[in-house]
Amino acid sequence: MSDLLTRLIADGTSPELVAEVAMLLAERKVLDERRANDRRRKQEQREREKEERGHVTSRDVTGQDVTSQDSPSLSLLPNENKSNPSTHTHPEGESPPTRKAVPASDDCATVVSAWNAMARAAGLRTCAKLSDTRRRHCRARLKDDGLQAIQRAIQQVPQSAFLRGDAGDWAGANIDFLLRPDTVTKILEGQYDDRPASTPQRGPAAWRAASGRSEPDHRDGFQRALDERIFGATG
Incomplete structure (x- = not known):
């Protein structure tokens, strides 16, 4: 991907x-990892179920042999075991195998990849390490703003002179600035957008002078004839 x-x-x-391509590649990587985790989890689950079925069958057979030899009146116990195998699946003193927790999709990696791609192209500082603090802040932003909103905000960073560090005395935005509670919202609202340069307003007379046009004559016929009679023809 980096190549x-x-x-x-x-x-x-x-x-x-570049930032958009990086986000697509990062999303594909996360999706591939998620599918691999799902396959591994299903395989482990099948192996556990197979082991539990074999363990239950073994205990049922042993229990039936014991009850048939020692106490015929207890012949219903194996059936009870079969009806509720979960209560007798594991030997006393042993805890059942815990199901391995499946980690949620780590969208923080997608955010960092998108940021670094954009930062390299825009000349900003990249994220060299996703520390615990940054990961915590990133997950908070993902919860509040969502991945797509963060991606859109990253794409808009190069369009702002302030965020690029071209306006002011700071070096520009970094990953920590992006992960602040209100940064994504402010970027999407355009609060960091470049302001258009103010130009002095030009009145109609100035516009006509610049364009070489003469002052329009709004006088009616009588007033025009009267003015020409008094002041002479003005052309």
Whole structure:
């Protein structure tokens, strides 16, 4: 992935497009990892179920042998075991195998990949390490704003002179600035957008002078004839 992004940057691809490609690649990587985890989890579950079935069958057979030899009146016990195998599946003193927790999709990796691709193209600081603090802040932003909103905000960073560090005395936005509670909302609302340069308003007379047009004559025929009679023809 980094080779592709490097080639795009070297070819002069716009930062917005590079960031979009990086996000797509990162999302595909996360999806592949999620599918691999699902396959591994299903395989482990099948193995556990197979082991439990074999264990229950073994205990049922042993219990039937014991009850048939020692106490015929207790012949119903094996059936009870069969009707509720979960209560007798594991030997006393042993805890049942705990189901391995499946980690949720780590969208923080997608956010970091998208940020780094954009930052390299825009000349901003990349994220070298996803620390515990950054991961905690990232998950909070994902919960509050959502992955798509964060991705859109990252794409808009290069469009702001302030966020690029071109307006002011700071070096520009970094990953920590992005993960602040209100940064994503402010970026999407355009609060960091460049303001258009103010130009002095030009009145109709100035516009006509610049365009070489003469003052329009709004006088009626009688007033025009009267003025010409008094002041002479003005052309």
